[in-house]
Amino acid sequence: MSIDRKALILQAATKSFVQFGYKATTMDQVSKIANVGKGTIYTFFKTKEELFEEILDKASQELTSVMNRLAAEDNTFIQKLFNLLDSILEFRSDHELFVKLAQEVRDIGTVQALEGVKRMEEYALDFLRRQIEQAMERGEVKPCDASVAAFMIFRLYLALTTEWNKEHEPLDKNRIKEHMILFISNGILV
Amino acid sequence: MSIDRKALILQAATKSFVQFGYKATTMDQVSKIANVGKGTIYTFFKTKEELFEEILDKASQELTSVMNRLAAEDNTFIQKLFNLLDSILEFRSDHELFVKLAQEVRDIGTVQALEGVKRMEEYALDFLRRQIEQAMERGEVKPCDASVAAFMIFRLYLALTTEWNKEHEPLDKNRIKEHMILFISNGILV
DNA sequence: CGACTGACCAAAAATAAAATTTAGTCAATT
DNA sequence: AATTGACTAAATTTTATTTTTGGTCAGTCG
Numbered sequence: 144m145s146i147d148r149k150a151l152i153l154q155a156a157t158k159s160f161v162q163f164g165y166k167a168t169t170m171d172q173v174s175k176i177a178n179v180g181k182g183t184i185y186t187f188f189k190t191k192e193e194l195f196e197e198i199l200d201k202a203s204q205e206l207t208s209v210m211n212r213l214a215a216e217d218n219t220f221i222q223k224l225f226n227l228l229d230s231i232l233e234f235r236s237d238h239e240l241f242v243k244l245a246q247e248v249r250d251i252g253t254v255q256a257l258e259g260v261k262r263m264e265e266y267a268l269d270f271l272r273r274q275i276e277q278a279m280e281r282g283e284v285k286p287c288d289a290s291v292a293a294f295m296i297f298r299l300y301l302a303l304t305t306e307w308n309k310e311h312e313p314l315d316k317n318r319i320k321e322h323m324i325l326f327i328s329n330g331i332l333v
Numbered sequence: 334m335s336i337d338r339k340a341l342i343l344q345a346a347t348k349s350f351v352q353f354g355y356k357a358t359t360m361d362q363v364s365k366i367a368n369v370g371k372g373t374i375y376t377f378f379k380t381k382e383e384l385f386e387e388i389l390d391k392a393s394q395e396l397t398s399v400m401n402r403l404a405a406e407d408n409t410f411i412q413k414l415f416n417l418l419d420s421i422l423e424f425r426s427d428h429e430l431f432v433k434l435a436q437e438v439r440d441i442g443t444v445q446a447l448e449g450v451k452r453m454e455e456y457a458l459d460f461l462r463r464q465i466e467q468a469m470e471r472g473e474v475k476p477c478d479a480s481v482a483a484f485m486i487f488r489l490y491l492a493l494t495t496e497w498n499k500e501h502e503p504l505d506k507n508r509i510k511e512h513m514i515l516f517i518s519n520g521i522l523v
Numbered sequence: 524c525g526a527c528t529g530a531c532c533a534a535a536a537a538t539a540a541a542a543t544t545t546a547g548t549c550a551a552t553t
Numbered sequence: 554a555a556t557t558g559a560c561t562a563a564a565t566t567t568t569a570t571t572t573t574t575g576g577t578c579a580g581t582c583g
Contacts, residue, residue, distance in 0.1 A: 180528035298492035370557035
């Protein structure tokens with residue numbers, strides 16, 4: 144049996160998207176990294192966008208699966224949030240793709256990168272909103288607009304993981320977690 | 334006595350910078366709005382940048398004066414913060430210049446707009462940091478990195494006043510204040 | 524035979540050249 | 554002496570040209 148060329152390609156493309164972003168990743172480059180002819184890529188993926196989509200799908204699935212597992216656990220809202228931050232910051236692969244795409248959107252505004260960012264953002268915001276709503280029903284969280292609160296939590300996460308680095312030394316994972324919890328826990332909890 | 338042409342020019346330029354941003358404001362346009370010849374502008378300001386600087390200075394002074402007045406009042410940290418938000422959101426002129434410049438930086442990356450944003454950001458962050466440090470000494474605020482906390486508060490403010498609007502209907506002032514306080518007050522206070 | 528390849532092409536992106544706009548000047552005017 | 558607006562050099566925008574890249578397919582190889 145011959146080697147699994149599709150896996151090779153996905154691996155190579157993921158690596159390149161994370162490192163260089165969507166636009167600066169060329170199909171020639173992917174074929175080189177994967178050690179396959181360029182034509183071979185097109186036997187598995189109709190277009191560059193479809194290849195990107197599949198990688199995004201995989202990342203979204205991983206994120207969803209992590210989030211569902213955490214949501215199912217019998218924990219307080221704040222503990223779930225803490226665990227989610229932990230997962231995202233410890234297992235950085237998807238996080239890194241997201242950060243790279245966000246940077247690409249900011250720097251050159253690639254439309255595909257924007258869609259990727261939006262997709263992952265949507266997933267995260269939706270999950271946060273639902274958790275906040277549930278926690279509100281259980282009386283764990285003060286009454287507020289769950290959409291706005293989810294947005295604020297997400298922006299805080301972005302502020303600490305990406306914006307802060309523009310002017311300062313990056314914060315380490317524990318500092319990030321500490322400060323996120325500091326703001327959210329007693330501020331938003333009854 | 335002839336009319337105060339310098340004031341006229343400053344007024345016209347401020348109006349134009351707020352409405353169109355730094356780059357899209359031309360000196361011809363300013364002279365038209367101010368009803369003076371273009372040469373007259375250059376008897377008061379050496380360059381377009383200097384004109385911009387003076388307007389920025391004025392905005393910074395106003396901000397500083399508001400902040401100092403609030404800081405002097407015998408209030409809790411959170412009440413001061415609440416009053417600051419009130420001032421900024423109610424008397425929007427400086428806020429609007431800041432928002433316009435932030436947008437210009439995001440859209441076309443004008444370097445002068447970036448400097449303007451940075452300047453006002455620096456003032457605000459510095460003020461917030463000092464207030465947080467003092468409040469920490471007074472035992473009003475939990476121990477934390479005051480710079481990071483100031484940064485987080487500032488980013489939350491930006492998230493609600495500008496980022497939210499990209500995908501949603503703008504939030505009204507009271508919603509913004511409510512949610513800012515919700516996150517900060519009990520979250521950051523002992 | 525059929526999975527695989529890489530030279531090839533049209534379309535998109537980057538770069539260069541031409542045309543337009545604008546910051547800043549200064550001789551003329553009030 | 555203060556003010557002006559036509560003027561110029563420099564910067565920006567638009568257009569033309571060159572280069573790069575996504576996608577194809579005739580041919581190779583196992």
